[in-house]
Amino acid sequence: MLDSIQIAFDVESQGEYKVLLNGNECSGTKVIPIEVLPTHKLNTLEFCGDVVVNKLVLDNIDTEYFVHHGFIENSQRGNASKTCVKYFFKTPIWSWFLDWKQNDNSVIRELSKAHQGFIPL
Amino acid sequence: MTIRLSENYPKLIRDLFLYDVGEEHYPNKELTPQQIFQQVSYMPLDLETSYDAEAMLEETIELPYTQSSTDADRCYLYGPAGTNDPRCELLNSNNTEFEYKINMDTCPAIKDFIEKMNAIGQVTYISFKRMMPKHFINPHVDSNCNPFKVYIPLTWPQGTYFKMYKKGIIPFKPLVPFLVNTGNNIHSVVNDSNEIRYIFSFYADWSTLGWQTITKNSYGKLTVDL
Numbered sequence: 001m002l003d004s005i006q007i008a009f010d011v012e013s014q015g016e017y018k019v020l021l022n023g024n025e026c027s028g029t030k031v032i033p034i035e036v037l038p039t040h041k042l043n044t045l046e047f048c049g050d051v052v053v054n055k056l057v058l059d060n061i062d063t064e065y066f067v068h069h070g071f072i073e074n075s076q077r078g079n080a081s082k083t084c085v086k087y088f089f090k091t092p093i094w095s096w097f098l099d100w101k102q103n104d105n106s107v108i109r110e111l112s113k114a115h116q117g118f119i120p121l
Numbered sequence: 122m123t124i125r126l127s128e129n130y131p132k133l134i135r136d137l138f139l140y141d142v143g144e145e146h147y148p149n150k151e152l153t154p155q156q157i158f159q160q161v162s163y164m165p166l167d168l169e170t171s172y173d174a175e176a177m178l179e180e181t182i183e184l185p186y187t188q189s190s191t192d193a194d195r196c197y198l199y200g201p202a203g204t205n206d207p208r209c210e211l212l213n214s215n216n217t218e219f220e221y222k223i224n225m226d227t228c229p230a231i232k233d234f235i236e237k238m239n240a241i242g243q244v245t246y247i248s249f250k251r252m253m254p255k256h257f258i259n260p261h262v263d264s265n266c267n268p269f270k271v272y273i274p275l276t277w278p279q280g281t282y283f284k285m286y287k288k289g290i291i292p293f294k295p296l297v298p299f300l301v302n303t304g305n306n307i308h309s310v311v312n313d314s315n316e317i318r319y320i321f322s323f324y325a326d327w328s329t330l331g332w333q334t335i336t337k338n339s340y341g342k343l344t345v346d347l
Contacts, residue, residue, distance in 0.1 A: 059132070060132045061131075061132050061133045061136070062131070062133075092136070092140065093136075094132070094133055094136035094137055094140065095136075095140070095141070097133065098133075098137065098260055098286050098307050101260065101261075101262070101307060102262055102286065102306075102307040105261070105262040105264045105307075106262070106264055106305075107212065107264050107265075107304070109264075110264050110265060
């Protein structure tokens with residue numbers, strides 16, 4: 001049996017948009033209980049449409065500026081797209097997010113960010 | 122050791138304290154200072170100096186703090202001459218002149234302590250921190266800072282915790298200095314007590330013989346107990 005977590009988000013859109021978890025469309029409003037993959041697998045979460053993702057709360061944990069690290073068209077990163085913004089995450093969320101945060105704030109990454117601005121991971 | 126915090130704290134912090142079972146392990150052999158800096162996340166540090174901790178605490182309580190609504194109030198007390206508060210000794214700084222940042226006439230015990238530390242080797246930045254009950258510091262890495270700092274609790278009320286991700290709870294006690302690597306390890310601090318917590322921390326020139334000797338000797342004393 002798969003584990004379940006709750007996701008909440010704040011999305012601005014021009015027209016309709018879809019939320020896809022691991023390729024499957026989620027129905028519901030802005031708080032959705034979802035079944036996630038086993039801990040060694042990467043989950044994908046996509047917001048498809050003309051969208052801006054302003055906030056992403058996974059398992060009741062605010063992922064802060066991770067929201068700006070979505071994968072968008074033309075090999076770019078960000079939180080806005082005319083097609084889809086795609087995020088990757090693992091569970092448990094607390095552990096995955098701390099690993100991500102530690103990596104994003106490492107000295108090497110900070111130097112790159114200071115020199116180039118935001119760069120893809 | 123895992124801790125169940127009160128619901129007062131964000132879920133990320135509660136989960137970190139509850140589910141992270143990582144511990145610090147010390148290699149049971151002699152290490153060079155360089156190896157200690159590379160491999161140890163925290164350890165007690167014997168400063169080999171006496172100081173008047175009671176007087177320091179009295180002075181600490183009266184310091185002019187910059188207040189914070191949720192984390193720790195700060196008082197920047199000693200650091201590079203002529204610059205704004207860098208909040209830590211920055212990795213890219215090469216300062217050679219240091220000065221007190223407040224009038225030290227009312228803090229003779231703290232001043233005496235700093236002079237004793239400078240006699241070991243140059244101290245590069247000192248700040249005092251006051252944390253109110255139920256306040257917390259979100260998980261973060263001090264990546265722009267000198268990774269290694271000396272952290273000295275003046276008070277450590279029951280319910281106060283310093284958690285380093287995958288390395289456990291640092292076993293702080295009042296007046297026991299620790300060397301902590303906060304530049305490479307994500308960490309979070311909570312005061313889940315009803316008392317105010319006072320600590321101070323400082324950065325030093327770790328390349329000086331004095332600080333390398335203190336570090337190596339402290340590790341040596343630690344391995345005796347393993």
